Amino acid sequence: MSDMTDASGQMPRRNPRVSDGGAPVSGAVAIVLALVAVVAGFLILNAISNGGEDALDFPVDSSNSSGDGGDAGTATTVDPSATTVATLAPATTVPAIVTDGASVLVANANNVGGSAGQMQRALETGPGFTVVGAVNASTSVGTLETSVIYYEETNAQAQPVAESLGEVLGGVTDISPMPDTPPTSDGDLMGADVLLMLGNDKAGKTLEELNPDTATGGATQVTSPPVAGDTETTEG
Structure with a gap:
């Protein structure tokens, strides 16, 4: 642009260029836009950052993996070695004591005086056998250890x-049919069908000593016999 002198003779004026007035405005706008862009970028980055943390920061309930809201996720562990199995004791069968149907005679075949009479009373008052009497054994038998x-085979x-x-005497294993001649002092059974030849192993002992369970009625059943009548003791 050139200098010009107007007609009044005043100082010449300079007409501004179009580009001179626009440059300062454009620069300020650019600075403002740049600041806006920086702030906007910061806010966007901050929002993205916070959004990622929120997406990952949620409570996890590890106690209920089944998702049903109850206690189904709780595992129960059973130790097989701690399992208790009830053990039943084996049943014990004890034979019943039979006292009915046959009477007993006791013969002293030992070295203990009066032992046959003592055994007679014990068998009557304890298990309840019918005992007809107490006698001495035959001299031919002598002393039995x-x-x-x-027993008489004719009586079932x-x-x-x-x-x-x-059984009541604690176990007598020698049980045999009656000989043709009973081995008593006079060969008489006094009507008995069972003869006990009382040896030294059982003489002078109580039934409690010979067989505690049977004598006290604890383990062995006893069949009640009929009431025995008066008996006569001929033991010497």
């Missing part, structure tokens, strides 16, 4: 009674 029981109940008598 081990007791023997004989004599053997069960004889076996029960052996």
